Amino acid sequence: MELERREFVKLAAMSAAVGAASSMNAGKACAAPVDPPPAPDRPDIPGVQWDKAPCRFCGVGCHVQVGVKDGKVAAIAGDRQADVNKGLLCVKGYHVGMILYGEDRLTTPMVKRNGKLEPATWDEAIDVVARRIMKSGKKFGMYISGQSTVPEGYAAQKLVKGALANNHIEANARLCMASAVTGFLSTYGVDEPASCYDDLDACDTLIMWGNNPAEMHPVLFSRVVDRIARGEKIEIIDIGTRRTRTTDQADHYLEMRPHGDLAIANCLMQQLIENDTYDKAFVEKHCNFRADQDPRETAEALMDHDAYVAHVAKKGHSGLFGKPITFAQFKKLVSYYTPEKTEQLAGVPAEQLRMLAKVFADPKRRIVSMWCMGMNQHTAGTAVNNLVHGVHLLSGHWGRPGDGPQSLTGQPSACGTVREVGTLAHALPGGRLVAKQPHRAFCEKAWKLPAGHMNPKPGYHTVKMFEQLCTPTDAGGDIDTVWVQVTNPGQSLPNTKKLYKAKADLPDKFLIVSEVYPTASTELADVVLPAAMWVEKNGVYGNSERRTQQWFKMVDPPGDARDDCWQTLAVARRLFELGHPGLRGTDGKWLFTIEDENGDEIEYWKWENYYKINVDKHLFDEYRQFTFMKHKNVAPYDVLVKVRGLRWPVVETADGEFRETRWRFVEGDDVYVEKGRGFQFYHSTSKDDRAQVWFRPHHQPAELPDERHDFMLTTGRVLEHWHTGTMTMRIPQLRRAMPGAYVEMNPDDARERGISNGEVVAITTPRGEMRLPVWTNGRATPQRGHLFIPFFDESAQINDLTLDAIDPFSKQPDYKKSAAKVTRISEFAPPRQGGNP
Amino acid sequence: MTPHGKLTRRDLLVGRFRRAVEHARASNVASTESAQTKAVIQGRQCLAYRNLVCTTCYERCPEAGALVIDSGLPRVAADKCTGCAICRDVCPAPVNAVLMVGAKAEGGVR
Ligand code: SF4
Numbered sequence: 001m002e003l004e005r006r007e008f009v010k011l012a013a014m015s016a017a018v019g020a021a022s023s024m025n026a027g028k029a030c031a032a033p034v035d036p037p038p039a040p041d042r043p044d045i046p047g048v049q050w051d052k053a054p055c056r057f058c059g060v061g062c063h064v065q066v067g068v069k070d071g072k073v074a075a076i077a078g079d080r081q082a083d084v085n086k087g088l089l090c091v092k093g094y095h096v097g098m099i100l101y102g103e104d105r106l107t108t109p110m111v112k113r114n115g116k117l118e119p120a121t122w123d124e125a126i127d128v129v130a131r132r133i134m135k136s137g138k139k140f141g142m143y144i145s146g147q148s149t150v151p152e153g154y155a156a157q158k159l160v161k162g163a164l165a166n167n168h169i170e171a172n173a174r175l176c177m178a179s180a181v182t183g184f185l186s187t188y189g190v191d192e193p194a195s196c197y198d199d200l201d202a203c204d205t206l207i208m209w210g211n212n213p214a215e216m217h218p219v220l221f222s223r224v225v226d227r228i229a230r231g232e233k234i235e236i237i238d239i240g241t242r243r244t245r246t247t248d249q250a251d252h253y254l255e256m257r258p259h260g261d262l263a264i265a266n267c268l269m270q271q272l273i274e275n276d277t278y279d280k281a282f283v284e285k286h287c288n289f290r291a292d293q294d295p296r297e298t299a300e301a302l303m304d305h306d307a308y309v310a311h312v313a314k315k316g317h318s319g320l321f322g323k324p325i326t327f328a329q330f331k332k333l334v335s336y337y338t339p340e341k342t343e344q345l346a347g348v349p350a351e352q353l354r355m356l357a358k359v360f361a362d363p364k365r366r367i368v369s370m371w372c373m374g375m376n377q378h379t380a381g382t383a384v385n386n387l388v389h390g391v392h393l394l395s396g397h398w399g400r401p402g403d404g405p406q407s408l409t410g411q412p413s414a415c416g417t418v419r420e421v422g423t424l425a426h427a428l429p430g431g432r433l434v435a436k437q438p439h440r441a442f443c444e445k446a447w448k449l450p451a452g453h454m455n456p457k458p459g460y461h462t463v464k465m466f467e468q469l470c471t472p473t474d475a476g477g478d479i480d481t482v483w484v485q486v487t488n489p490g491q492s493l494p495n496t497k498k499l500y501k502a503k504a505d506l507p508d509k510f511l512i513v514s515e516v517y518p519t520a521s522t523e524l525a526d527v528v529l530p531a532a533m534w535v536e537k538n539g540v541y542g543n544s545e546r547r548t549q550q551w552f553k554m555v556d557p558p559g560d561a562r563d564d565c566w567q568t569l570a571v572a573r574r575l576f577e578l579g580h581p582g583l584r585g586t587d588g589k590w591l592f593t594i595e596d597e598n599g600d601e602i603e604y605w606k607w608e609n610y611y612k613i614n615v616d617k618h619l620f621d622e623y624r625q626f627t628f629m630k631h632k633n634v635a636p637y638d639v640l641v642k643v644r645g646l647r648w649p650v651v652e653t654a655d656g657e658f659r660e661t662r663w664r665f666v667e668g669d670d671v672y673v674e675k676g677r678g679f680q681f682y683h684s685t686s687k688d689d690r691a692q693v694w695f696r697p698h699h700q701p702a703e704l705p706d707e708r709h710d711f712m713l714t715t716g717r718v719l720e721h722w723h724t725g726t727m728t729m730r731i732p733q734l735r736r737a738m739p740g741a742y743v744e745m746n747p748d749d750a751r752e753r754g755i756s757n758g759e760v761v762a763i764t765t766p767r768g769e770m771r772l773p774v775w776t777n778g779r780a781t782p783q784r785g786h787l788f789i790p791f792f793d794e795s796a797q798i799n800d801l802t803l804d805a806i807d808p809f810s811k812q813p814d815y816k817k818s819a820a821k822v823t824r825i826s827e828f829a830p831p832r833q834g835g836n837p
Numbered sequence: 838m839t840p841h842g843k844l845t846r847r848d849l850l851v852g853r854f855r856r857a858v859e860h861a862r863a864s865n866v867a868s869t870e871s872a873q874t875k876a877v878i879q880g881r882q883c884l885a886y887r888n889l890v891c892t893t894c895y896e897r898c899p900e901a902g903a904l905v906i907d908s909g910l911p912r913v914a915a916d917k918c919t920g921c922a923i924c925r926d927v928c929p930a931p932v933n934a935v936l937m938v939g940a941k942a943e944g945g946v947r
Binding site for chain 1: 884887888889890891892893896909926927928929930931
């Protein structure tokens, strides 16, 4: 212990001495583990003050205890009081404190003058930004993040959609969650999972749909591995295109072709109906059937699969909510997807499909389906989300503990800040839509804007916004300014050369980037605003299971760095001073006015006053009124202060307590379900309290391998790094463990081409070329003809090569399927005679 | 490098993770003693023992068979370990889970 103590202090780093005891060693059914000693709640280190915060990284939303000493984060421990992680953290979480202390933190505002970024004062920088926004008018776009806090998102939303009456505000969650959102909306009429993580403690079968939680949601996956280690029988079924560390734990691995998921889900429904094993009572009471078009509108009463597909191809789809179809029509359409047919389409043996259908046919089994980017970054993302919900609805595996579909997020507040606050071009807070007049009217009233002030036309979605930014003005590029906060689009957008880097050649376009480190995004910025991060500011996040989590500022940001939320509000104040009419409310006051008890305005837009009040609390409690309409009631700020998050809807009980909801639409747990109903989908799109079971046909990916590009390239994350690596690559332990990108290849493909492990090859897609070492015996093995490249590495930005095709409903890009070619360098350029290789 | 310009696994490590390898080699040359050290995984610090997937040491060990994964848990095969300490350098556990011990102590550590 002495040695460890010293190590701690020396590294000013992360304690791991705590946590995990509950989940360790519990009779692991394998090579005798060492029994760890029981861990204390948090280590007792002299002079260290502890407080709670959610982890800064992934959507699991673990809680950490943050130890602060001498104004610096000095230790991190898993929070044993947190339901999500019960004291455990993953390798990223244990090191999270060090994200604050990279050597190259941005500490001074920079403004471009004569083509060069130069230091500026905050007053100058804020003024430049405000004047640019004034000038830009409807050509201004704001691009925030699923890592922005709820108050940050709310303030940006109110500024852009409210004050500026400009709907061009988007968040990077468009790139990761949008298809889950459209999937939920078109199935249940309201966004976000009905289930929660508790299901993982109760399921008998866990099905992964293109998901690798062992690396991407490690703490969540450990909940299941723990149960297996304790001797419980849980069947893990992995459906994917590559064998991963998750597959290592699986009982069955169904290796599919890209877009095979569409056929597989249809096949499960075909089998359930054909074998008469679907849940008739559940379907009769709680489901409707839906498709893109209703064949009853034509002469043909029942169309077969091919006729229907041709019909829709001719007529187009009828919008996100589709048209009702009959069960008979549904049955006819899915009957096409026999196991044999599906084997042809998806590449999964018919036998395995029958096995999976039997799992769903068993009414007693409790089944959780889990997915994340595999199903969302998909040009049929909405469709496949619908289908997996459909399989659970049709089989009645829905709404019991351990029994239901569970969509995961990749970012810590994709749900809280983007989906709930509605920081997407078409949305308003609390599930409202810009296109709906009553919804705008509600916002106008709440924000003290004149009636009719807000713009009814949705703004540009992310890909469109950046496309317009990168298109010359005289060629119709009608976005000329984008303000980026808390995200790194220069590396994370698909096809970045087209959608971001092309801005470099357009001098009349303007980028404002609020950041903590130099990134691919700040490289092209005209203004760089140094930002505070994580526990350098107050915050509220909302994780994948509807859990809203609050934390307080614990340390000061370095140098002149300041909160993103303050930056937004300071610009909003400057716009008001410059006379922008949108910033003046109907009461004549600034839209973001906060008054003290005497009714005097608090000048909190001045940085020295910002933390004299809790701005987060004011914004959050103001935002709270928006959450009731769609029954997404968040708890008051002061209640969240006391807990490790609460899952909405949070309802006030008779004795003034606030109670969270674990399972939505389920009688007994969700108070909005009427007595005796069992289940009630009270936001149903068909207004009859039913969920929609969709028919969505299989179709091919947007880009397929051909003779020139004979591989299918997928991208993704790795365990050690979070997204573009701007934070985790600055943590020495994580950088050492995973220092750079590589290309994963099936060993047989490598052998056939004479490529050896470690050889540097050229990867080419129709968008460009990149050189990377091959890893054939790494963490995962792609199927034949497939490649995998992680996107964290700044020095190998694979999104320069990815495709920017999007889902028609969610507008989410498909990063997972780009056609690619592998060339040995020796084939390309013969080595120079006598020179160095 | 082989004559065909192919990289061996060791070359890959040298290329991508040069610093760690050089450091390890340098210390091997500098001290004959270190040539006799062996890596030992300390279960109480190792992430894999907490049911979190972690196989970094195994992935980066340049000696075939020196590090093995047994039901998800890493273990050093002492007879194959060359003592290069790459696994210690790359271990991402918050408190490093790899201990380099002298060959004499080897018999006593499992
Ligand atoms: S990265 Fe995710 S799984 Fe890991 S500690 Fe943070 S929230 Fe938990």
